[in-house]
Amino acid sequence: MDNIKLDERLNRIEKLLLSSKTVFSFDEACDYTGISRSYMYKLTASGEIPHSKPNGKIIFFSKGKLDNWLLQNKRKSTAEIEKEALNYTLKNKKV
Numbered sequence: 001m002d003n004i005k006l007d008e009r010l011n012r013i014e015k016l017l018l019s020s021k022t023v024f025s026f027d028e029a030c031d032y033t034g035i036s037r038s039y040m041y042k043l044t045a046s047g048e049i050p051h052s053k054p055n056g057k058i059i060f061f062s063k064g065k066l067d068n069w070l071l072q073n074k075r076k077s078t079a080e081i082e083k084e085a086l087n088y089t090l091k092n093k094k095v
Contacts, residue, residue, distance in 0.1 A: 022063050029061040033070060 024032055029051075030040050043049040050065040076084075 024061045024063060024066070026059045026061075029059075029066060032063070033066060 019032075021028070026040065027037075029035075030037050033040075035043070040049070044051050044059055049069055050062065052060045052062070054060065
């Protein structure tokens, strides 16, 4: 097996292992979210991203809270908007 295929398989295995954890270290949270280390430091320093510092030094992240944070400010698809508009007009139709 060549090195490129081996690296790809190793990356897939690492991602599978990471997805089974419920609490991430700082570096794991960066890998999980795809956010750079410098931007993640900025987010934690400003309190914009949920995190914990149990001993005041090391930063930890809850996978569930990260997922919720990543999915905030959802944008509706065109189909969802059209469906809501149709439901609204049918519900508020004047006779």
